[in-house]
Amino acid sequence: MEACTTGAREIIGHQMTVSEVMVEVEQDIIFYDQSGGGVTFSGGEPLMQPEFLLAVLNQCQAQQIHTALDTSCYAEPKILETVSERTDLFLCDLKHMDNEIHERFTGVGNNLILDNIRRLSEAGKEIVIRMPVIPGFNDEKANIEATGKFTASLQGVSRIDILPFNRGGKEKSARLTAESKPMQIETPGEEEMNSIAMELSKYGFEVKIGG
Amino acid sequence: MNERVAKLRKQSVETKPYISTERAELLTEFYKSDIPQRESVPVCRALLLKYVMENKTICINEGELIVGERGPAPKATPTYPELCCHTMEDLHILNSRERTPFVVTEEVRKIYSERIIPFWTGKTMREKLFGAMDPKWHQAFNAGVFTEFMEQRAPGHAILDDKIYHKGMLDFKRDIAEHQKKLDYFNDRLAYEKNQEYRAMSICADAVIIFAQRYADKAKELAQEESDAVRRSELERIAEVCLYVPANAPRNFWEALQSYWFVHLSVITELNTWDSFNPGRLDQHLLPFYEKGLEEETLTPEQAKELLQCFWIKFNNQPAPPKVGVTEEQSGTYVDFALINTGGLKPADGSNAVNEISYMILDVVEEMRLPQPSSCVQISKKNPYRFLKRACEVVRTGFGQPSVFNTDVIIKEMLQDGKNMIDARTGGPSGCVTISSFGKESCTLTGYINWPKIFELACNNGVDPNSSEQVGPQSGEARKFDSYQQLMDAYKEQLRYFIDLKIRANNIIERLYANYMPAPFMSILMDDCIARGLDYHNGGPRYNPTYIQGVGIGTTTDALTAVKYNVFEQQNITMDELLTAMQANFEGYERLQQRLLYRTPKYGNDDDYADSIAEELFNAYYDFLNGRPNTKGGKYRVNLLPTTVHIYFGSVVGALPNGRKAGEPVSEGISPTQGSDTKGPTAVFKSTARIDHARTGGTLLNMKFNPDVLAGDGLDKLAHLIRSYFKLDGHHVQFNVIGAETLRKAQQNPERYRDLIVRVAGFSDYFVDVGRDLQNEIIARTEQQSL
Numbered sequence: 001m002e003a004c005t006t007g008a009r010e011i012i013g014h015q016m017t018v019s020e021v022m023v024e025v026e027q028d029i030i031f032y033d034q035s036g037g038g039v040t041f042s043g044g045e046p047l048m049q050p051e052f053l054l055a056v057l058n059q060c061q062a063q064q065i066h067t068a069l070d071t072s073c074y075a076e077p078k079i080l081e082t083v084s085e086r087t088d089l090f091l092c093d094l095k096h097m098d099n100e101i102h103e104r105f106t107g108v109g110n111n112l113i114l115d116n117i118r119r120l121s122e123a124g125k126e127i128v129i130r131m132p133v134i135p136g137f138n139d140e141k142a143n144i145e146a147t148g149k150f151t152a153s154l155q156g157v158s159r160i161d162i163l164p165f166n167r168g169g170k171e172k173s174a175r176l177t178a179e180s181k182p183m184q185i186e187t188p189g190e191e192e193m194n195s196i197a198m199e200l201s202k203y204g205f206e207v208k209i210g211g
Numbered sequence: 212m213n214e215r216v217a218k219l220r221k222q223s224v225e226t227k228p229y230i231s232t233e234r235a236e237l238l239t240e241f242y243k244s245d246i247p248q249r250e251s252v253p254v255c256r257a258l259l260l261k262y263v264m265e266n267k268t269i270c271i272n273e274g275e276l277i278v279g280e281r282g283p284a285p286k287a288t289p290t291y292p293e294l295c296c297h298t299m300e301d302l303h304i305l306n307s308r309e310r311t312p313f314v315v316t317e318e319v320r321k322i323y324s325e326r327i328i329p330f331w332t333g334k335t336m337r338e339k340l341f342g343a344m345d346p347k348w349h350q351a352f353n354a355g356v357f358t359e360f361m362e363q364r365a366p367g368h369a370i371l372d373d374k375i376y377h378k379g380m381l382d383f384k385r386d387i388a389e390h391q392k393k394l395d396y397f398n399d400r401l402a403y404e405k406n407q408e409y410r411a412m413s414i415c416a417d418a419v420i421i422f423a424q425r426y427a428d429k430a431k432e433l434a435q436e437e438s439d440a441v442r443r444s445e446l447e448r449i450a451e452v453c454l455y456v457p458a459n460a461p462r463n464f465w466e467a468l469q470s471y472w473f474v475h476l477s478v479i480t481e482l483n484t485w486d487s488f489n490p491g492r493l494d495q496h497l498l499p500f501y502e503k504g505l506e507e508e509t510l511t512p513e514q515a516k517e518l519l520q521c522f523w524i525k526f527n528n529q530p531a532p533p534k535v536g537v538t539e540e541q542s543g544t545y546v547d548f549a550l551i552n553t554g555g556l557k558p559a560d561g562s563n564a565v566n567e568i569s570y571m572i573l574d575v576v577e578e579m580r581l582p583q584p585s586s587c588v589q590i591s592k593k594n595p596y597r598f599l600k601r602a603c604e605v606v607r608t609g610f611g612q613p614s615v616f617n618t619d620v621i622i623k624e625m626l627q628d629g630k631n632m633i634d635a636r637t638g639g640p641s642g643c644v645t646i647s648s649f650g651k652e653s654c655t656l657t658g659y660i661n662w663p664k665i666f667e668l669a670c671n672n673g674v675d676p677n678s679s680e681q682v683g684p685q686s687g688e689a690r691k692f693d694s695y696q697q698l699m700d701a702y703k704e705q706l707r708y709f710i711d712l713k714i715r716a717n718n719i720i721e722r723l724y725a726n727y728m729p730a731p732f733m734s735i736l737m738d739d740c741i742a743r744g745l746d747y748h749n750g751g752p753r754y755n756p757t758y759i760q761g762v763g764i765g766t767t768t769d770a771l772t773a774v775k776y777n778v779f780e781q782q783n784i785t786m787d788e789l790l791t792a793m794q795a796n797f798e799g800y801e802r803l804q805q806r807l808l809y810r811t812p813k814y815g816n817d818d819d820y821a822d823s824i825a826e827e828l829f830n831a832y833y834d835f836l837n838g839r840p841n842t843k844g845g846k847y848r849v850n851l852l853p854t855t856v857h858i859y860f861g862s863v864v865g866a867l868p869n870g871r872k873a874g875e876p877v878s879e880g881i882s883p884t885q886g887s888d889t890k891g892p893t894a895v896f897k898s899t900a901r902i903d904h905a906r907t908g909g910t911l912l913n914m915k916f917n918p919d920v921l922a923g924d925g926l927d928k929l930a931h932l933i934r935s936y937f938k939l940d941g942h943h944v945q946f947n948v949i950g951a952e953t954l955r956k957a958q959q960n961p962e963r964y965r966d967l968i969v970r971v972a973g974f975s976d977y978f979v980d981v982g983r984d985l986q987n988e989i990i991a992r993t994e995q996q997s998l
Contacts (some may be wrong), residue, residue, distance in 0.1 A: 027817050030861055031893050210543035210923070 017046045018055045025056075025065065038066025038088070047075040050083065057086035070130075073116040074108060080116050090127045092117050097146035105137060114150065119123055121154040126173075133188050133196060134165045144196055148203040159206045162196055164188045189209075212578055215274045216520040219526075219787065220579065223285055226546060228530040229314035230284040230305065232291035237263045239330050242293075244974070245310060249403075253729045253746060260481050260732055261418035263529055267480075269429040271449070274442075277468055277521045278426050279476050285528035288313060291483040291803040293728070294870030295337035296364055296533045299324055304537050310980050311543040314535055337362045337535070339723055348716050352681045354675045356665065356709050357759070358483045358658040358856060361531050361720050363534050367484025369737055370491040370496040370641045372650025375474055376467055376500075379459035380416040381953035383735050387412050396679035405744030412741065419477045420458045425831055426473075427453035457728075463498040464510050467523045470589040473495075474736065475659055481732045483532050485656060486642035489549035489584060491649040494568040495557070501568055511572070521577045526584040544855070544976055546582050548642045554598060555589030555618040563593045571867075576612055577605045582976055587640050591618035592935060596930065603929045606946050607921045613966040614945035616640050617937040623905040628848065630754060634665060641742045643757060643852045644880075644909035644943045651738045652844070653747055654908065657717045659853065660738070662763040662828070663867060663877045665709060665832035666770050670790060673939060676865050683707050690787045691966065695775040702771070703831050703986035709833045713759055714847060721757070721842045725749035744952045748843075755845030758908055761832050762853045765878025766826040768814040770886060773807050775819070777868075793866040796873045802889055808870035808887075815883025817894035822901045829902045837906070838969035850996065851902070853879040876988045880911030885991040892932055903996040907942065915989075955977065 025039055032038045033070045039060055040048050046053050046069060053069075073080070084090070088209040094117070095110075096102045102110040120127055129151050150155055164187055197207040212220065241247075241262045268283035272717055290297060295306070302323060306315040326654045344352070351357060355901040360366075376388075393410040396402045427450045429996050434446035448465070449808050456470035457464070471490050490496060497515075504510025518950065531547035553569040556562065567586075576586045588602040602613055616639065624646055625635030639646040647654040665683070668675065673683035688699035725748045733747040734740035740751030778786050784803065792800035811818040832849055839847040853860075861876035870875075879882045881899045888895050892914060904910050921929055929946075936944055957964035978986065 027897060028893050030897075031931070031935045034935040034938065035928070037931075 005127055018052065018059065021056055022059050025060065025203075026063065029063070029065065032065060035106065036066070036116065038068065040068040040070055040091070042070040043052055045072055045074070046096060047079060047083065050075075050079045053083060054086065056198045057083065061086050071194045075112075077112075077114065077116060080119065084123055088126065089128050090120055090125055092120070092127055094129050094131050094147060094150075097143055097150060101137075113176055117154065121156050125156055126158055127154065127156050127160075128161060130161045131162060132165055133193060135188050135192075137185075137187055139188065139192065141199075144199050148200050152203045153198075157205060159208055160200050161208045162193060162200070162209060163208070164193055213517060213519055215276075215353055216517060217932050218686050219272065219275055219521065219524045223524050223527045223581070226286040226287045227312075227314050228288055229286035229316070230302070230319050230533075232319050232327065233287075234263060235268055235281050235292050236322065237266055238291075238293060243330070247700075251295065251407040252339070252727060253408050254414065254733050255413035256481070256729055257411035257731045258416055258479070259322075262423065263480055264477070265424035265425075267422075269425050271426070271429055271433060271446075273519055275524075276449070276465070276473055276518055277525055278430070278453065279422075279469075279472050279531045281476050281479055287531060288530050288532050289326075290532060291364075292331040292335065294335060294365060294483055296328060296537050297323065298328065298535075301535050301537055301678065302534075305533050306541055308537070308539050310982055311533075311545055313530075320361040331582065336723065336728055338725065339471040341718055343723065344679075344716055344721050347713055350680060350682050351709060351712055354678065354680070355661055356682065357660045357713050357861060358669075358912050359716070359720070360656060360658050361724070363907060364485040365590040366488040366655040366721075367481040367482075367488065367725055368645065368647065368654050368656055369484070369532070369640055369652065369733060369747070369752075370477075370489055370639075370647060371471070371474065371736060371777070372637055373458065373496050374490060374650055374736070374738075375460075375470055376496050377460055379461075379470075380420050380457050380735075381459060383741070384416045385417070386415050386741050387735070390744060394744070394921070401744070405823050406733065408729070408740075408744055408746055411729070412735050415477070415481070415732035416735060417594040419473060421454045422456060422477065423473050424819075426843065427451075429582060455699045457720040463502065463517055464497065464504050464515055467497060467500045468518055472525055476918075476979070477732055478736070479529070481727065482730055484730075486731070487531070487547035488550055489641065491641075492552045492564070492637075492639065494553045494566055495564055496571055497568050497794070498566050515568075515894050516571055516575060519571065520579060523575055523579045523581060523584065527581045533965070545980070546585065546976055548641075549584040550614075550641050551584050551586045552588070552979045553588050554591070554594055554602075555639060556591050556593060556622075556636050558633050560591075561632075561636060563591070563595065565598045571637060573601055573605050573613070577608055580608075580610055582610075587616055588613045589616045589618040590933065591620070591700045592934075592937075594618075599930045599933065600926060601745075603926050603933070604923070606929070607926065608946055609948040611945060611947055614640075614644075614943060615933055616644075616943050617904075617941055618935065619903055620940045620942055621646050623940070624809075624908060626996045627906055628754070628756060628846075628908070634753070640909060640943065643854060644911045645850050645852070647910050648754055650736065651752060652756070653737065653752040653845075654754070654756050654758060655721075656758045656760060656850075657720070658713070659760045659762045659856045659860070660709060660713065661864070661877070662706075662761060662767040662832075663770065663864045664860065665705045666702055666865050667867065668768050669698065670793070673705065676794075677863060690790055692786055695771075695779045698774055699771065699827070702767075703835075704873075706831060707835050710759070710832075714836075714839060717757060717759075721748070725842075750843035750845070754794070754847045755841065755843040756908065757841040757845060758848055758850050759836060759976065760853070761829075761849060761851045762830055762857055762879070763877040763889070763900070764825055764851060764881055765814050765884040766867065766869065767828055767870060768821055769878075769884050770867040770871075771824050771828070772821040773811045773868040775824070776811050777807065787890070789868055793868065796866045797870070798988065804872075805871045806870075807868060811869070813869070813884065815888030815898045816890040817897040822898045825898070826901045827951050833903075833906060848908045850907050850909040851881050851994055852909060855981075855985055858982065858988060862984075876984065879988075880913060882911075882913045885988060893935070896932070896936040896939060896941060900936065902943040904940050911949070912936075912941065912944045914944060915949065921948060951990050954986070958983075958986055958990075 066088050069087045070091040072093045099109045193209045201207045241259050270280045270284050271278050302315045305313040354634035385408050388514050394402045430446045430655050434443050437443040452466050453471050456466045457473045461467040461470045530545040552574050556563050557564045590599055622635045634648040640646055668683040670689045671687050672688055675682040683705045687706040692698050729746040729748055734751050737752045739753050743751050745751035766960050792803050797804040810817050814821040836847050838848050857879040859876045862874050865873040899912055
């Protein structure tokens with residue numbers, strides 16, 4: 001960014017090699033040791049770059065650094081299986097329990113996603129279910145119930161995080177394209193989040209708002 | 212808090228500090244008498260204390276349980292013209308300045324111009340001190356290379372241990388008399404001097420007993436006039452307490468607090484000590500009285516808490532006496548650096564010292580929300596997580612207290628200084644962050660040294676660009692340097708020169724205080740002054756280190772890093788071009804300035820490129836200073852803290868190679884340069900831990916968090932961060948939990964943010980009271996957006 005003399009514009013993200021990533025990761029080992037924390041792979045979708053992900057995961061495993069994968073679970077089961085052998089914790093998105101609605105809003109159905117989560121569960125992985133609460137899309141009672149039931153059928157789920165929809169994407173979309181689409185969705189209120197949390201906790205999990 | 216405490220707190224917060232001439236008048240009357248001609252210096256000082264204690268106004272405020280003021284009333288601030296005497300202009304500025312003003316009435320002005328100034332001109336310690344310094348010292352002092360604490364205040368920085376809870380003034384008098392009897396006039400050439408010191412100590416003990424007695428009398432008098440039966444019995448109790456302590460060792464919780472408070476007032480009346488006295492490990496001292504009270508059913512937890520709250524208010528009623536030679540823009544502070552310690556380890560066996568009172572004190576700190584006294588928690592790996600988390604909770608309320616200290620590294624620092632293990636565990640931080648063994652040490656902080664200024668002089672062959680004077684040695688023409696090492700060597704040559712200049716001066720100043728301004732009352736309180744027969748200022752204490760505080764490691768590191776990276780490695784600019792751009796204050800060189808600011812490695816980002824230079828700078832400072840002898844049998848040691856001097860130091864330094872423009876503040880403590888740490892708090896901790904804290908006597912790290920960051924499990928994250936920093940041997944960290952947005956609003960509408968307290972540097976203060984530059988600087992300190 002030599003061109004911008006004031007430093008007002010910044011580059012978001014840059015390319016890094018596996019060993020460059022590991023240097024940064026290892027710098028914070030003392031903090032992981034204290035807090036029980038570690039590295040979270042997030043995105044985008046980390047499973048879109050499986051070779052790179054596996055390379056970093058291998059190194060983390062060798063260093064006994066805790067790893068977590070924040071994923072949509074929309075991936076080839078084989079890839080997920082290989083990755084899961086090297087990952088301590090899965091943070092699995094669960095946007096909607098209805099296959100058709102899921103397809104209409106995200107472009108893909110949820111069958112593969114649900115199957116993948118089941119596979120992780122059967123493989124004995126620790127799972128946190130993360131559900132974005134988007135008013136008018138997935139906050140109706142039937143979906144909450146279905147989410148609770150599905151989660152209850154799994155083993156290894158330690159918690160459900162419900163994440164109130166935020167408008168953070170608006171600025172991002174404005175940065176990416178000149179024409180920004182008007183967004184009509186409001187952020188869910190505290191009351192609504194509490195009642196969803198209450199409903200889900202009936203299935204016997206710890207429910208956390210935000211996460 | 213209950214109604215009583217709320218009322219007393221309101222009075223304390225709302226009363227405007229004002230100058231009282233009571234002490235100055237008593238002092239002047241005393242020195243006009245023939246006593247100073249008849250008596251030795253220590254006895255004269257002791258008789259002065261007695262005279263003041265016999266004649267000063269006694270003040271018992273409505274509803275209060277712990278009694279005693281330094282001045283005639285809350286917020287009445289005495290002066291110490293024997294140390295330094297305010298001019299009429301000083302008084303005018305103090306009265307009119309926008310921030311931290313002191314009300315100066317017409318009457319005060321009159322007394323000063325007619326009696327105080329004429330008498331003290333030419334006789335003050337400040338004048339003696341300046342008169343004893345050589346021209347090169349004055350040149351460096353005026354250039355802003357270093358400051359000198361003792362031109363304004365007496366050496367202090369002593370903290371009390373548990374002795375006053377076991378012994379009363381009458382017991383100390385017996386100890387003094389026993390040692391006096393043992394004086395060996397045949398073999399000890401100092402026997403006469405020691406006898407004078409003993410006489411002085413004994414007179415001081417009497418002075419304090421008389422002072423308390425006068426409070427007892429006043430309370431009795433008020434009780435007789437009191438119509439309310441409840442208050443009458445309280446006043447009778449106050450009379451009983453003041454009659455018993457500090458003459459005797461306290462018998463209960465109430466007497467323990469009151470006894471300390473009389474001792475405190477006497478120390479700060481005897482002299483205006485730099486970094487106010489404080490009770491040290493208060494939770495340790497009070498626990499036995501608390502447990503006894505509960506067991507005997509003479510005390511409830513609520514009563515104990517109320518007494519502590521009343522005690523807190525007494526500290527806040529005593530603003531730090533203002534400096535002399537003040538300017539309109541200068542801010543000063545009302546805070547007198549009394550830092551109450553909780554937590555840590557038990558001295559005797561090194562076990563966890565956290566107790567019920569530790570938690571009660573945190574409750575009091577949270578509820579009282581006062582800038583004085585300051586409070587800190589000592590955290591050892593042996594202390595329970597719950598205690599740290601509770602401290603973090605109070606931190607989250609956002610007024611900068613408590614600060615957090617690493618007991619395990621403090622003990623290492625003490626052992627490195629040659630203390631025994633028990634004394635090491637008896638101590639902790641005082642003032643801002645500097646450690647001492649409580650009740651046994653005079654650790655004198657002598658002033659700050661301006662590393663960025665020294666770097667600037669190294670860039671200019673020792674010539675100060677502000678005055679064109681040759682302030683430092685000729686360390687070479689930097690324009691002609693063809694390696695980074697040459698510049699580093701020039702910096703070290705300058706540094707060594709100024710350290711020598713300052714040590715030489717401090718060794719003189721120490722003798723001035725030993726000879727002219729002894730502190731016989733303080734000497735009663737600090738082991739082993741009585742055993743040695745030597746004054747607090749003359750090597751009486753068991754430990755006597757002298758400190759010079761290094762300031763600006765962040766800025767100096769970034770400046771050197773920028774030269775190394777851009778001139779000698781990337782070679783995108785020559786030394787000549789860089790110095791020319793600095794001379795122009797980067798005007799017309801904005802592109803270059805941007806590169807220096809944003810595309811050059813910086814300290815504070817866990818980047819070895821810059822951090823290794825910080826390490827080298829610390830080691831150079833340590834090697835030149837640590838272990839050199841002072842005049843009191845002690846040694847020089849290093850600590851890294853700024854209080855507020857980084858604003859002044861910045862104002863005398865021109866543009867630097869890190870892109871900093873002329874006059875901007877330099878970095879504070881060991882914190883990175885304001886706004887240059889972009890990798891988050893873990894990187895800041897890793898970088899600052901490159902300094903070997905265990906070899907220092909204290910380092911200061913400031914961090915600022917947005918309140919949102921610490922909501923929910925943010926508290927655990929904060930606690931883990933602190934523990935991690937302490938595993939890296941970090942000495943201290945303190946937090947401002949305030950959004951920059953809030954601070955900007957407060958700057959625009961100060962009247963609406965009167966109660967906004969921020970952590971400044973080693974202490975908290977009202978945001979609206981600190982100078983505008985310092986306000987801007989606090990805003991600029993990187994706001995940590997996420998953990």
